[in-house]
Amino acid sequence: MALDNIILEGDFVVFSPVFQNAVVAVKPGRFTTSGKTTVRGKKVGLKGDEKKLQVPNCIYSAGAFVNGQGTLTIKKLASNQLTNSTKSGQKPMILQGGLFEAEFKVDVKAVDVNMVQDPSASYAGFGKFIPANTKVKAS
Numbered sequence: 001m002a003l004d005n006i007i008l009e010g011d012f013v014v015f016s017p018v019f020q021n022a023v024v025a026v027k028p029g030r031f032t033t034s035g036k037t038t039v040r041g042k043k044v045g046l047k048g049d050e051k052k053l054q055v056p057n058c059i060y061s062a063g064a065f066v067n068g069q070g071t072l073t074i075k076k077l078a079s080n081q082l083t084n085s086t087k088s089g090q091k092p093m094i095l096q097g098g099l100f101e102a103e104f105k106v107d108v109k110a111v112d113v114n115m116v117q118d119p120s121a122s123y124a125g126f127g128k129f130i131p132a133n134t135k136v137k138a139s
Contacts, residue, residue: 003137004080004095005129007045009033012130013053015072019104019123022062026072029055031129037088039136045094047082050074061110065118068110074127076101081129086138093138094129102127 013029032052035044055072062068081097102125109117 003139004097005131005134006039006136006138007031007033007094007096007129007131008039008042008133009045010042011045011132013055013074013127014130015055015102015127016125019060019102019125022060022104022120022123024058024060024070024072024104024123024125027055027058028130029053029072035088035091035093037093039133042133044088046088046091047077047094048091049094050077050100056107058104060104060106060123062118062120062123064112065110065116066112068106068118069108070104070106070122072127073103073105074100075103075124083138095138096129096131099126099128101125 011031015026033043033045035046037044082092104123
């Protein structure tokens with residue numbers, strides 16, 4: 001595995017606005033980490049930290065359904081987003097890698113002109129990390 005940027009406390013998480021047939025007015029998230037290891041005074045991200053990320057209050061529409069609201073989350077990291085050899089406290093660290101699987105969870109259902117609610121409870125999509133650190137890398 002090639003060296004890649006380590007994800008740190010406060011790094012941005014961005015989501016694609018297209019989630020299956022829904023379009024989401026996405027907002028960036030800020031990553032919260034639990035690692036004891038630090039890089040330039042910021043904790044490293046560890047496997048499992050991705051489950052804590054939530055970006056609430058995002059507006060969405062899906063076809064004829066409009067003005068719904070929901071929360072963006074990371075569903076699953078890509079295989080190239082975890083270290084194989086470098087660890088912090090016995091856990092793999094999170095790397096920039098490629099795209100992760102994201103989920104948009106509907107909190108307030110969008111409605112059509114007849115006030116019929118969107119039948120979907122969630123939509124699948126993708127996102128990526130935007131690291132501030134581009135010098136310290138791991139594999």
